[in-house]
Amino acid sequence: KILLGDNMATFNSLLPLMKHFGLCYSGSVIFPTELPPAQPDEVARCWPEVVPSGGEEISVTIEYSQEPPLGLPETMVSRLLSMEQTTCRLLTKDTVVVHVGENSENVMYRRFATSEEIRIRGEPERAWRQAQAVVKEIEACSDEFPALYVSNMVGSEGAVRSLTME
Secondary structure (H helix, E strand, O other), rough: OOOOHHHHHHHHHHHHHHHOOEEEOOEEOOHHHOOOOOOOOHHHOOOOOOOOOOOEEEEEEEEEEOOOOOHHHHHHHHHHHHOEHHHHHEEOOOOOEEEEEOEEEEEEEEEEEOOEEEEEEEEEHHHHHHHHHHHHHHHHHHHHHHHHHEEEEEEOOOOOOOOOOO
């Protein structure tokens, strides 16, 4: 409301479109471009370098042929924040860290100039199930922006498995 000033009526008329195109989550609207970039100490506090004992980290990297258009990162962030039982731990211009569900899976999304990186941590089987859910969200975004994707990779240090992104 403070940022909008006299534009509140315009915003209220645009809100249904923003909801339709996935730019809202839980009734909130995000504008990551207005947020500060993540600081290394913020990321380290929410996402330690060492994977907890008994856990596994799965990474998903997506590369683009050009800088993603406005709306793609916001759509991905909105989809991650809308996943069931999600608690946001860090929300900045280029990094989102969330805790998903009651089983302690953590998801980190990082946006770079021509790529995105998503990491999922948790007990191995649950982490892989969470990775499958995240890939479904990525696929939904790729349906909206199909020509931009150059390549994608899914990997884990502890296991050799694959998740197909079409």
